[in-house]
Amino acid sequence: MTTGGKQILAIRHLLARQTTASAFCALAAMAANGKAVASEPEAALPDVVVSASRSEQRRFDAPAAVDSVPVDPLRATSPLVNLSEVLAGVPGVAVRDRQNYSQDLQLSVRGFGTRSTFGVRGVRLYVDGIPATMPDGQGQAATADLANASRVEVLRGPFAQMYGNASGGVVQVFTPDPPKDGFTGRASTGFGSDGQWQAGVALGGGNDKLGGTLDAWTYQTDGYRDHSAARRYQLNAKVVAQPTDATRVTGQFNYFNQPLAQDPLGLTRAQADANPRQAVAAATQFDTGKTVEQTQAGVVVDHKLSEADSLQGRLYAGTRQLNQRLGMSGIAATSSGGIVDLDRTYGGAALSWTRHTTAGGLPLQWSAGVEANGMRDGRTGFVNNNGSQGALRRDETDKATDLGAFAQFDWSFHPSWELVGGVRASRVKLSIDDHFVTAASPDDSGSTTYNNVSPVLGMVWHALDTLNVYANLGRGFESPTLTEVAYGPGGVGSNLGLQASTSRQGEIGIKWQQQRQRLEAALFDADSHDEVVPLSNNAGRTVYQNVNGVHRRGLELAWRGGFGAQVGASANGTTGSQFEAGLAYTYLSAYFGESFLNAQGQTVNAGNRLPGTARHSLNLDVAWRPLPPLVLGAEMHVDSLIYADDLNTQAAPGYATFNLRAGYEFRIGKTRLFAFGRIDNIADRKYIGSVIVNEANGRYFEPAPGRRFFVGLRAAM
Structure with a gap:
């Protein structure tokens, strides 16, 4: 800033x-x-966010529901492999670790994104300002560098639309800048149940003109379930140059390699109850799983034109190679292609301008920008002959482009009132060029374009030094993905006539903080038109349709406080309280407002719950520092019943789990060391950790691990 x-x-x-x-x-x-x-509250609670206004501000003053979760790679009491480790305490967010590294996490915000069976859908992802969501709206959370992160921001509600094709929210991961006064180093290792092993190293150094960081880590597991082993390797580099006081250049390089990620597939309820560790026979027969290799580089340039004006530009490009083996048999295996081979190139550029000025003698901030993102997939499909590649069944080139322009303002038109708003115009184009055309496989080629204008308007009342009240209204936009338009009704042709989903969203919230106490609450409501849901499943090919009248409304409540003396160090590196506690509760009523026919030709009744959503979610964590170097903690997570299908005939029961953690910091010479351990699901509760929404074979359920442990040691100098 x-x-x-x-x-x-x-x-x-x-x-x-x-x-x-x-x-x-x-x-x-x-x-x-x-x-x-x-101000005094900022000194006490110094978390900073940029998600809502695209310029640094206190989270307390942000005109929207936004959370900033600090991440301390030295003192974290978990291996920092998945976003589920750091986002459990954010209301409105559901992050379910599926224990399936072939399909990634299930991430949803206010009920958006729950229909995704793989990857992240309906929520836009960024890492250090570079999109991790592709132009068609499909994203991957696995490539985020949590082992060297400084904070994770989550923006919910109407202002997420200023980032484009994301209806529910925006999740941004930020890594720290290089040190400006010498050299730093950090190493870590740890192991746990089910063959878990993690190791990593991070180096950094520089001065006030040039600095860099480099970190590399690996994680592997045998998996809780049969046929669920995985291995990951990641390398990340960041260079920050300040050639002049007005210019800052940040270069990034990321390499992600997952050579092993077995997929145990879902289970029926009877199978999950009988043996939650098992994998279905198809998983081993077809050796289901995937391999991924992704390389990405980008540069972000910040330039201050004057005391009032600044520019930011970004440029990035990457490649992704994926080979996935699906569990298909019979007609599905020969017509759809049970092995998917994907060769992707992608990239984009953006330019934005920010001006700080005054209007009527009071502060006014303007932001405007344009961006363009594109990807090209060379996609082939082959018959899966019991884990071996068979005959060619699919060969096409898929493309997606996303063009956007936005303008946003924040005006303090009165000493106690702010008016905030903006508008974004988006144009998403999807195209398919089919190279495999036979009598049995007609030409799927075609293209479609989605245009949308998303306005948002809000107001903030600074009622007291310690109390802010805000309200926002806006429109959302979510295009179908290339996967969702791939197959037409009856399995013939493509489904490029599928419409983009739009939504009307509103929220009202309060934020209160004083000394070491913080309380936030928000009511939200979203009504969607042309929601994308399954229409049919023909020979392994899922065909999608649009339905109207999908409603998502609810309440978010979050509290965090510190008590007792100031001791030790908290997760963000500042002095912490002897006792700390946090609570996050979400009530979500997500349901279909109109009836429609599902993939089996059955009627889904109006009023049925949206599958994949829990009506009640609660997360509670407490920490106690009996001595400055020692921290003890406990966590509780509660989810109510979650339906797995549109008919609401299959459901995962509600559950409550309890975790314990401990960490101890000490020194050997100039080296700081942190030893930690945790026990998850200490009561060894059997429960369903996630559901595969509308799974065509009726195998909806993915059991969560029983009692498990992880211990680790980190060193920094």
């Missing part, structure tokens, strides 16, 4: 919270010193 931007932010706080005379005195003092002034 520029110095001018920080001063404008400080001016707004002063005008909003002081009398006119005292504000002008403080402004005069600030101008004389040339420094921004921070």
Whole structure:
């Protein structure tokens, strides 16, 4: 954030919270010193977010439901492999670790994204400002570098539309900048139940003009279930150059390799109850699973034109190779292709401008930008001959482009009131060029374009130094993915007539904080038109349709507080309290407002719950520091019943799990060490961790592990 931007932010706080005379005195003092002034709550709770306004601001002042979760790679009491480890305490967010590294996490925000059977759908992902979501709306969370992250931001509600093709929210992972005063190093290792093993190293160094970081890590597991072993390797590099006071250049390189990720497939309820560790016979017969290799590079340039104006540009490109073996037999194996081979190239560019000025003597911030993203998939499909590649059954080139332009403003039109708003125009184009045309496989070639304008408008009332109230309204947009338009009705041709889903969203919320206490609550409502749901399943080919009247509404409640003396170090590296606790609760009523025919030709009644959503979710965590180097913690997670199909005939029962964790920090010479351990599901509860929504074979359920442990040691200097 520029110095001018920080001063404008400080001016707004002063005008909003002081009398006119005292504000002008403080402004005069600030101008004389040339420094921004921070308020007392910011010093106590210094979390910063950029997701809502695209410029640094306190989370407390952000005009939307946004969370900033600090990540400390040294003191975290988990291996930092999956986003589910850090986002459990964020209300409105469901992150289910499927224990299936072939299909990635299930990530949804306010009920958006629950229909995805693999990858992340309906939620936009970013890592250090670079999109991890492809132009068609499908994203991958596995490539995020949590082992060297500094924080994870989650933006929910209407303002997520300013980022484009994402109806439910935005998740951004940020990594730390290189040190400016020398060299740092960190190493870690750990092991746990089911053959888990993790090891990594991170190096960093530099000065105020040039610095860099490099980290590499590996993780492997035998898997909780049969046929669920996985291995991952990741290498990440970041270079930050400051050639002038006005210009900052950040270069990034990421390499992700997953040479092994077995897929145990889902189970029926009877199979899950009888033996949750088992894999169905098809998993071993067809050796289901996938291999992935992804390489990406990008550069972000921030340039300050003046004290009021700044530009940011980004440019990135990458490749992704994927080979996936599916569990298909009979007609499905010979007509659809049980082995998928994907060769993807992708990239994009963006340019945005931000201006800090005043209107009527009060702060006004403008942002405007354009961006373009594209990908090209060379996709082939082969018969899966019991795990070996057979005859060619699919050969096509798929393309997706995403063009967008946005404008956004934040105006303090009164010392206690802000008006915020924006508009985004999006154009998504999907095209299929079919190279495998036979009598049995007609030409699937074609293209379609989706155009949308998404406005959003909100207001913030700074009622007190410690209390903000906000409200937002907006429209959402979510295009079908290339996977969802791949097959037409009856398995003939493509389904490029499928429409994009649009939604009307609103929220109202409050934020209160004082000293070491913070309380936030939000009510939200979203109505979707042309929601994408399955229509039929023909020979392994899922065909999708649009339905209207899907409703998502609910309540989010979050509280975090510290008690007792200030001791030790908290997760974000600052002094922590002797006792700390946090609570996150979500009530979500997501249901179909109109009846329709499902994939089996049966009627889904109006009022049926949206599969994959829990009506009640609760997360509670407590930490106790009896001595400054020692921290003890406990966690509880509760989910109510989750339906697995549109008919609401199959469901995973509700459950509650309890975890324990401990960490101890000590020194050997100049080296800081942190030993940690955790026991998850300490009661050894048998439960369904996730469901495969509308699974065609009726194998909806993915059991979660029983009692398991993980211990580790990290060192830093």
